[in-house]
Amino acid sequence: xxxxPSLRTQHxxxxxxxxxxxxxxxxxxxARADRIEKHFKVGAHPVVTIxxxxxxxxxxxxxxxxxxxxxxxxxxxxxxxxxxxxxRVDIDTRQIPDNASPGDLRADLxxxxxxxxxxxxxxxxxxxxxxxxLGDMNVETIAADVALEDAAGYLTVKTVDGAFVCxxxxxxxxxxxxxxxxxxxxxxxxxxxxxxxxxNILFNGEFLxxxxxxxxxxxxxxxxxxxxTDSFDLSATSLKGKVNNEAKLGPSSHHHHFLPRFGNALFxxxxxxxxxxxxxxxxxxxxxxxxx
Amino acid sequence: MSTMDxxxxxxQLEQWMEGERSSDARAHLxxxxxxxxxxxxxxxxxxxxxxxGDADVAPPDRIWISLRAQLExxxxxxxxxxxxxxxxxxxxxxxxxxxxxxxxxxAYLVALIAVGxxxxxxxxxxxxxxxxxxxxxxAQLNTDEEHAISFVTDSDPAVAxxxxxxxxxxxxxxxxxxxxxxxxxENEIARDYLYGAxxxxxxxxxxxxxxxxxx
Numbered sequence: 320x321x322x323x324p325s326l327r328t329q330h331x332x333x334x335x336x337x338x339x340x341x342x343x344x345x346x347x348x349x350a351r352a353d354r355i356e357k358h359f360k361v362g363a364h365p366v367v368t369i370x371x372x373x374x375x376x377x378x379x380x381x382x383x384x385x386x387x388x389x390x391x392x393x394x395x396x397x398x399x400x401x402x403x404x405x406x407r408v409d410i411d412t413r414q415i416p417d418n419a420s421p422g423d424l425r426a427d428l429x430x431x432x433x434x435x436x437x438x439x440x441x442x443x444x445x446x447x448x449x450x451x452x453l454g455d456m457n458v459e460t461i462a463a464d465v466a467l468e469d470a471a472g473y474l475t476v477k478t479v480d481g482a483f484v485c486x487x488x489x490x491x492x493x494x495x496x497x498x499x500x501x502x503x504x505x506x507x508x509x510x511x512x513x514x515x516x517x518x519n520i521l522f523n524g525e526f527l528x529x530x531x532x533x534x535x536x537x538x539x540x541x542x543x544x545x546x547x548t549d550s551f552d553l554s555a556t557s558l559k560g561k562v563n564n565e566a567k568l569g570p571s572s573h574h575h576h577f578l579p580r581f582g583n584a585l586f587x588x589x590x591x592x593x594x595x596x597x598x599x600x601x602x603x604x605x606x607x608x609x610x611x
Numbered sequence: 612m613s614t615m616d617x618x619x620x621x622x623q624l625e626q627w628m629e630g631e632r633s634s635d636a637r638a639h640l641x642x643x644x645x646x647x648x649x650x651x652x653x654x655x656x657x658x659x660x661x662x663x664g665d666a667d668v669a670p671p672d673r674i675w676i677s678l679r680a681q682l683e684x685x686x687x688x689x690x691x692x693x694x695x696x697x698x699x700x701x702x703x704x705x706x707x708x709x710x711x712x713x714x715x716x717x718a719y720l721v722a723l724i725a726v727g728x729x730x731x732x733x734x735x736x737x738x739x740x741x742x743x744x745x746x747x748x749x750a751q752l753n754t755d756e757e758h759a760i761s762f763v764t765d766s767d768p769a770v771a772x773x774x775x776x777x778x779x780x781x782x783x784x785x786x787x788x789x790x791x792x793x794x795x796x797e798n799e800i801a802r803d804y805l806y807g808a809x810x811x812x813x814x815x816x817x818x819x820x821x822x823x824x825x826x
Contacts, residue, residue, distance in 0.1 A: 373767055421767040443770045461818075462773040479777050479815070497777040497811060516811060517780050537784050537804065558791070558800050581798045601788070601804045 355390040359403045364454065365436050366407040372443040374412070375427040380434035380451035393425035437472070455490075464499075482518075500539075515539070523610065526551045526594035537601040544610040545589065552592035558582035559602030565609050615639040620646055720813035723785075759819040774819055781815060784808045 361384055369376055374393075381387075386408045390399040400411045412426045425445070432438070437454040440447055443461040448468075455472035458465050460481045467474060467483075472490045476483050480498040489507040496515040503511065506524025509531070513520055516537040523544040526532065532551075534541050545551070545566055552571055555562045558581060568587025585607075598605050615635045620627075620643070627636055627650075640647050760775070788805035791798060 372770075421769075424767075444767055444773075461770050479818075480773050497815065498780055514807075516784060516808075537808070556800065558798075558804070581795060581800055599800075601784070601801075 353392055353395070355388070355392070355399055357388045357401045359386045359388075359401070359408050360384060361386055361403075361408065361433065361436075362406045363433075363435060364406070365433060366439070367410070367430065367432055367436050368407065368439040369410045369428065369430065370441045371410070371412040371426055371428055371445070372424065372441075373421060374425045374442075374445040376430070376440055376442050376445065376447045377428065378430045378432060378438060378440075378447075378449040378452060380436070380453070381431045382434075383431070384433055385431075386433075386436070387431040389429040391427045391429075394423040396423040397426050399426055399428070525549075526596065528593040530594040531597075532594065533597045535597075535599045536603050539600075539603045540606060541598050541600055541603060542606045542608060543596065543598065544608055546610045548590070549594075550588075550590035550592060551594040551596045552588045553596045553598070553607070554584075554586050555596075555598040555605045555607065556582055556584040557600040557603060557605050560600055560604045562605045562607075564607040566607050617643060617646055624650075720809060723809040723813055756816060759816045774815070778812070778815055778819075781808055781812045785812060 363384075365386065367378075367386055369378075386403075388399075388401045388408075388410055390401075390410075390412075392399060396415050398413055398415050400409075400413065402409055410428065410430065412424075412428070414424050427445075432452060434451060434453050436452055438449065438452060438456045438458075440449075440456070440458045441460070442458075442463045444463050446463050447458055447460060447465045449456065449458075449466070449470060450468040451470075453471040456467070456470060456474045456476075458467075458474075458476045459478075461479045462481055463478070464482045465476050465478060465484070466486070467476075467488055468486045470485070470488045470490055474485070474488060474490045474492045474494075476485075476492075476494040478496045478499045480496065482500045482502070483494050483496065484502045484504065485492060485494075485506065486504045487507070488503070491510040492503070492506075492508050492512070493510075494501055494513040494515075496518055498517040499515055500518040501513050501515055501520045503513070503520075503522045503524055506522070507527065508524065509527045509529065511522070511531075512533045514535040517539055518536060519539040520534045520536060520541045521544075522532065522534060522542070526545070526549045528550070532543075534543070547567075553566070553568060555564070560583070562583045562585045564585055566587075566589050568585070568589055571586050571588050571592065598607075615638070617639075620636055620639045623633070623636060626632075640650065760778070785805065785808045788801055788808050791801035792805055795801060
């Protein structure tokens with residue numbers, strides 16, 4: 320007879336070693352995570368306001384005329400209020416006791432909205448991801464990154480040092496930051512205005528006829544990708560940095576530019592200059608490169 | 612014909628802005644395009660900052676450019692610098708009383724531009740080259756800035772660190788732009804960037820202050 324424990328006994332011991340401390344930890348913690356789910360019936364073009372200082376905010380469009388809020392709280396020291404006032408749904412995360420640590424206040428929100436919803440989102444740290452929402456959007460963050468996909472409304476994004484990525488967006492875009500990087504990918508927008516102080520800006524999208532594209536930073540790299548069939552009137556100025564250009568520009572079609580006395584500047588038109596592209600930097604580098 | 616010269620006019624600026632307008636001052640203004648233009652700009656700053664409570668108003672871009680150039684060239688604030696400084700200080704103190712962020716940002720913006728002007732203008736330098744301290748404006752701004760920074764100390768550490776880091780970034784750009792403007796006063800691009808950096812700092816300070824008030 321073997322003195323060694325059987326395989327089944329070994330399995331029980333291993334499982335206990337994993338489960339018991341975990342169960343003890345869950346029981347000992349007065350503030351464990353939980354899940355809240357709420358549903359609101361809404362009409363056309365509802366407005367959804369989201370205030371979630373710490374945590375992830377994910378918003379997706381769906382086909383129902385309903386807003387669904389799923390909140391996962393890190394602890395019960397944070398509460399998630401969601402209420403409806405006519406065609407507006409307000410979602411607000413707030414701390415319950417005053418002495419909660421920042422980690423206790425985290426709440427991750429997953430929100431489903433009709434595709435024509437208008438969004439107002441405030442998030443300090445965590446992150447904001449929005450996809451397939453076609454209404455207007457205003458997003459403000461401090462350190463949180465912002466990612467918008469397939470958005471189409473009037474989009475205003477403001478961060479302090481959060482990055483902003485806009486993929487396949489077709490709305491009017493206005494973005495500002497101090498040290499956040501911006502990436503505009505596969506864009507089909509007729510108006511883009513983006514300014515960041517210390518961040519890089521990448522624009523890889525279409526230049527629509529009569530569109531205006533204004534990209535500005537203090538430092539960092541501004542990179543614009545173009546195809547030879549694009550048509551835009553270009554102005555690129557870096558006061559202290561360089562301007563590198565791969566586009567075969569002709570004389571400006573619509574605008575009469577005067578070379579500035581200071582800095583490095585480049586003006587001209589690609590094809591008939593149907594869009595207006597204005598790139599400027601204080602001491603950063605501007606790259607106008609052929610799209611791969 | 613006015614008996615008042617430019618210095619005398621600027622000495623009584625505070626009364627002028629408050630609506631006490633003597634016939635001598637009016638006569639001087641009619642005959643002095645420089646004072647007229649500078650006064651228009653100062654008035655525009657005040658109005659732009661005040662109206663920031665209603666909407667995101669961008670003060671005229673040319674304000675910084677024309678104000679600084681004119682004050683530098685004309686030395687319009689020679690004799691009673693504190694009178695002028697106190698007037699501007701009074702304006703932004705009034706606006707600081709308004710709570711909404713755009714108005715608060717407007718107040719910070721006015722303060723920043725005013726301090727920038729005061730520090731840059733040669734009329735604030737003594738003949739021996741030493742700089743005369745612009746106490747009322749600078750002290751007021753420093754106090755308000757410290758106040759704004761103190762608001763974020765209780766915040767989420769990541770957020771507080773981010774705000775402090777970015778305030779330092781903006782301060783660095785302000786210093787770089789001021790240096791550029793001082794080296795090349797006619798460089799309008801540098802002035803535009805300086806004005807933009809002031810705007811960013813004003814907005815950041817307003818955000819910090821607002822966070823403190825809503826906690």
